[in-house]
Amino acid sequence: MTLSADFRAHIGGFQVDMALDAAPGEVLAVLGPNGSGKSTLLAGLAGHLPIDQGHIALDGRTLDATIGDRAVRVPPAQRRVGLLGQRPLLFPHLSALENVAFGRRAQGEPRAEARADAGSWLDRVGLGDLAGHRPALLSGGQQQRVALARALAARPAALLLDEPFAALDVETAAQARRLVAEQRDSAGIPLVLVTHDPLDAVVLAARTAIVHDGRIVQQGPTSEVLGHPRSAFVAALAGVNLVSGTGAADGSVRGDDMLWRGVGDAVPAGAVATIAFAPGSVRMQRADAPASAASVGSNAWEGTVSTLEPMPGGMRLRTAEQPGIAVDCPSTVAVAAGIVPGVRLRFSVHPDEVSVRRV
Template identity: 55%
Template sequence: MTGTNGGELDARVVAEVGDFRLDVEVAVAASEVLAVLGPNGSGKSTLLAAIAGHHPLTAGAVRIGERVLSRTPTIDTGAIDAGAAEVDLAERSVGLLGQHPLLFPHLTALENVAFGPRAQGMAKREARVAASDWLDRVGLTGLERRLPSALSGGQQQRVALARVLAAQPDVLLLDEPFAALDVQTAAAMRRLVAEQRSTLGIPTLLVTHDPLDAIVLADRAAILHTGRIVQQGPTAEVLGHPRTPFAAALAGVNLLTGVAIARDAVRVAGASGPIALRGTGEALRVGTPASVVFSPASVHARAAASADPSQSADNAWFGAVASLEPARGGVRIVTDEHPDLAIDVPSTAAVALDLSTGSRLAFHVAPADVSVRTHS
């Protein structure tokens, strides 16, 4: 169930929207999912629009296998034939699914899905059979005759996914397709896309602001910030050990930088003195810049009075509460000593600690919960 001219997606995209400039390179192998994460305004949707042919390139080239979809003569296109013609929008064989289903309101679910195959020249009866099969795949058997207005938001998005896949695209572009859905429906859609990806055999580019999308669906992840990719690699590496404060905030983890004091330990500065943090991961060279990453929820807090203030231990430190903020399932603590470090404690623990601004606490994080890497 794939297009006839499939292969790796290879794109160098330079595109401009007003004063904003996007300049990135992405390569996605057949059967691979690359997640591009970033906040609103980072260029995610512009990247997909340029690949789909809905936004012109300022420079660069887009290729799927041996087919050149877009090309400008302003940069060296390498192996791309300089005389190759740009593929018309209708013949690009690119499937694009966004936040909103954008179904034809006057067509039934079956007719919406059959539209792609019919536009490609498939006979009406054959197209309907194919559409019925895809509706079955996305769990909508029995709803073939319903108009979009008679379907829920989640059902409409399932129809939209079936319509994209029924056209047998050579590449699939997903533009935050779960963002407009409720939590339960979004989870069901993620499972559905995960189930289908193994049978598609085509490159898939997923743009999102939600790390969960990347964790569930992607082989690799890239962090897009102000029009440029600032980190990319295997999803577990990118989200497990971000390289920049921005990427760490996006992944929801603490990132601290310092100097390696052992193969598995980093000393980081603090207002009340340095902290030695041991962890697992890359072997470090003593004396070189290094970073540590850990989840705010992995830090354990207790009243400082119950700990020995003179005690100096790895992965342990003291701090005075500077602010308290709501967090999922509890409270987020920020201290005066480390204002960029977040500690999340469950609601029951927060009540037991009788937290308030100025409270002095002792913190500890297990080495198994800390990732250490050479800092570049």
């Protein structure tokens, strides 16, 4: 049941040009900022948006294609492509149980069997005791869980998820992620997961695609896309630092007033390379304190704190000398070191925490 697509489409003046595929039992995560074209991509795959050119196929069956002047288009209801959007869109006059059973009933399954299966899915999302409630009596998070159960109960040949965890609290979102992971492992269907949260990609997706301005700007294994982005844009989205440099004769990489050694395979002299590392991997100490061995020489630098931004469990700081590099600092460390704007610090990154790639 491989899902493959290479198409162009538009909504008003906004154009998308996307090419991707998702294998059976695979989750492809799609990340990008608001307005980048992620939901438009899903609308095209689901058949809710006519494509201008290209093709969409599922398990070798053409869903959309342009052949000369003729367009082949399978209606959304006949595609067996499930779509769970950002809003639950439950039928207000039906109970939670009947909402979940709707897809199976529409496929011709007898009412008793569809209701029994729907009850099982509601139990799996933790809402079995609310089966008789209509959507108006459910919270937003509960409605989203019912919608997820409805999408999974319909046994789609491919499943598209558009920010399915955004409206859920932390505990419920973790439960919903487990459900998606179970579906990935048991149903053997391709899943395309649109999300703003890189954690969703790390937890669920073997591959990740980054969308910007209606195009996929990078895709590949999640560990590579998020661990070593190809551009500053993708690095910011993935939450990692990305600096560039030039290989030296001794195998080091020099750039941005920084010297990097022991960062993997040697970069040939004169070759351009990028270096990626997580903000949380940076060690720091005050510049007026006795220098540790790790904070001197390669993979180390000094800077004057210019900005501090609160974050869970601590703060993120930047320096006047390297404003593009973010450093995460736990609250206890920040208090103990007296870190405030204007304080000068030493920074270092262990070679094991650094990824280097030749450009």
